[in-house]
Amino acid sequence: PRLANQIAAGEVVERPANIVKELVENALDAGATRIEIDAEQGGVKLLRIRDDGHGIEHDDLPLALSRHATSKIITLDDLEAVASLGFRGEALASISSVTRLTLTSRAQHAEEAWSVHAEGRDMAASVTPAAHPVGTTLEVRDLFFNTPARRKFLRTEKTEFSHLEETVKRLALSRYDVAFSLRHNGRVIHQLRSAERTIDREKRVASLLNKDFIDSAVHIDAEAVGLQLQGWVGLPTFSRSQADMQYFFVNGRVVRDKLVVHAIKQAYRDVLYHGRHPAFVLYLWLDPKLVDVNVHPTKHEVRFRDGRLVHDFLFRTLHKALGDVRP
Ligand code: ADP
Numbered sequence: 384p385r386l387a388n389q390i391a392a393g394e395v396v397e398r399p400a401n402i403v404k405e406l407v408e409n410a411l412d413a414g415a416t417r418i419e420i421d422a423e424q425g426g427v428k429l430l431r432i433r434d435d436g437h438g439i440e441h442d443d444l445p446l447a448l449s450r451h452a453t454s455k456i457i458t459l460d461d462l463e464a465v466a467s468l469g470f471r472g473e474a475l476a477s478i479s480s481v482t483r484l485t486l487t488s489r490a491q492h493a494e495e496a497w498s499v500h501a502e503g504r505d506m507a508a509s510v511t512p513a514a515h516p517v518g519t520t521l522e523v524r525d526l527f528f529n530t531p532a533r534r535k536f537l538r539t540e541k542t543e544f545s546h547l548e549e550t551v552k553r554l555a556l557s558r559y560d561v562a563f564s565l566r567h568n569g570r571v572i573h574q575l576r577s578a579e580r581t582i583d584r585e586k587r588v589a590s591l592l593n594k595d596f597i598d599s600a601v602h603i604d605a606e607a608v609g610l611q612l613q614g615w616v617g618l619p620t621f622s623r624s625q626a627d628m629q630y631f632f633v634n635g636r637v638v639r640d641k642l643v644v645h646a647i648k649q650a651y652r653d654v655l656y657h658g659r660h661p662a663f664v665l666y667l668w669l670d671p672k673l674v675d676v677n678v679h680p681t682k683h684e685v686r687f688r689d690g691r692l693v694h695d696f697l698f699r700t701l702h703k704a705l706g707d708v709r710p
């Protein structure tokens with residue numbers, strides 16, 4: 384039953400941000416090192432996501448748009464320790480059913496690129512030749528053009544774009560090894576080179592989030608009891624509204640979790656005598672068997688096998704790090 388729920392939940396295309404998440408995750412799954420995202424009118428009029436991944440073979444192109452056609456094999460065992468981000472095989476089918484979609488790709492070692500087009504449920508019968516380097520471009524136009532009732536739930540261009548940008552931020556914060564660019568209505572919003580060294584990662588965080596945050600942040604790099612924590616926590620000297628600057632990744636995936644926030648706030652309170660709006664960008668790494676991050680594909684929930692262990696590790700690590708730099 385859990386597997387069925389996960390598959391059903393994959394249906395959800397509510398707004399451009401959801402589409403960007405699915406398409407960027409596909410690009411990452413394909414081993415892309417560079418991902419370019421173009422949006423027009425908040426992503427409602429146009430989304431174009433281009434990657435330099437391994438591409439799709441000619442014969443597989445129409446298949447990629449059909450429901451439950453995943454090249455990422457599913458077994459319940461795989462779900463226990465899911466390595467690739469996509470495992471439902473229906474993002475492209477869902478997206479193509481509510482947009483005008485063009486998928487263009489050139490597979491590694493292939494001589495030519497090919498393209499398929501779909502408008503709503505209608506898919507063009509033919510795969511046509513195209514010009515494209517190795518990799519894939521998904522072009523998605525006119526979201527909900529065929530479902531006016533759903534179009535009504537879209538917000539203003541500004542709001543849709545801010546959701547989209549937030550999604551891109553999370554993805555860019557989860558893969559420093561990949562170069563990202565984001566353009567809106569032709570304007571460059573983010574341009575991020577791949578970042579190996581800590582200093583380059585800090586530049587990415589500064590440019591995505593806030594320079595003051597990273598300038599005053601405490602760098603975390605700790606390991607104990609099989610758990611690893613890396614990243615940055617802000618000091619209270621960074622006083623701008625920080626309520627929304629809370630990014631926590633478990634094995635590379637962003638999560639929202641009460642236990643995590645509780646442990647962090649408690650460390651702040653203990654060391655600095657208040658726990659108001661801590662700002663953090665933190666990465667927790669642990670054995671995938673000790674965590675279930677696929678409770679729901681869009682809600683970012685997480686379930687630790689041993690919540691107490693994780694809580695204590697986070698609390699102790701941050702307590703020490705903050706204590707070391709306490710003014
Ligand atoms: P899933 O990612 O769950 O397998 P999707 O509907 O997102 O399902 O994608 C369907 C299939 O299309 C993928 O399994 C993959 O084989 C192929 N695909 C989609 N996007 C890309 C891409 N950017 N690069 C290479 N292959 C892709």
Ligand code: MG
Nearest residue numbers: 405409469474
């Ligand atoms: Mg996918």
